[in-house]
Amino acid sequence: MVVSCEEVWREISNYLEGDIDPGLRAKVEGHFGGCQRCSAVLDGTRNIVQLYGDERMLEVPLGFSNRLQRRVEENIVGSRRGFLRWMVPAAAAVLIAGTIEVWRSSLLHRRGTGVPSDMLVVVSTGDKAFHVAGCAFIVDKAHVRTVTAREAEKEGCIPCVHCMKKYLTA
Secondary structure: OOOOOHHHHHHHHHHOOOOHHHHHHHHHHHHHHHOOOHHHHHHHHHHHHHHHHOOOOOOOOOOOHHHHHHHHHHHHHOOOOOOOOHHHHHHHHHHHHHHHHHHHHHHHHHHHHOOOOOOEEEEOOOOOOOEEEOOOOOOOOEEEEEHHHHHHHHOOOOEOOOEEEHHHEE
């Protein structure tokens, strides 16, 4: 059975999270091998997820929101082709939401966190966040070390907004 582009788009999130039936996964992977458009959607979605999961603060230039809104409107008016009509605004919304989440997490860190100072956490090379072991958002899983949350914070690390979420609620 062949999988259509629309079916692939509906399952792309489940595919990236590994939460898809093995038979359907094989069909979707076969579709990616023969469909450049769906492969591009997969790459773009993967990039958005990676950017959203990145705890570093992203500074956007002055006027960025106005320019982004104008570009989105131009794309919608100029291109009435299938998924571009919803993909561009969805990508922009995810990027904006990710920036807000990163900003929110940095505010929580500045106010102090509820992470127990003697809790053992994982820090990886090149990462400015500390995590619980096994967190999917660890940057370099091959080069991790275990320290206390106090030591991680002294090194300038902040709690991961995903795995440490329960400690970051106000």
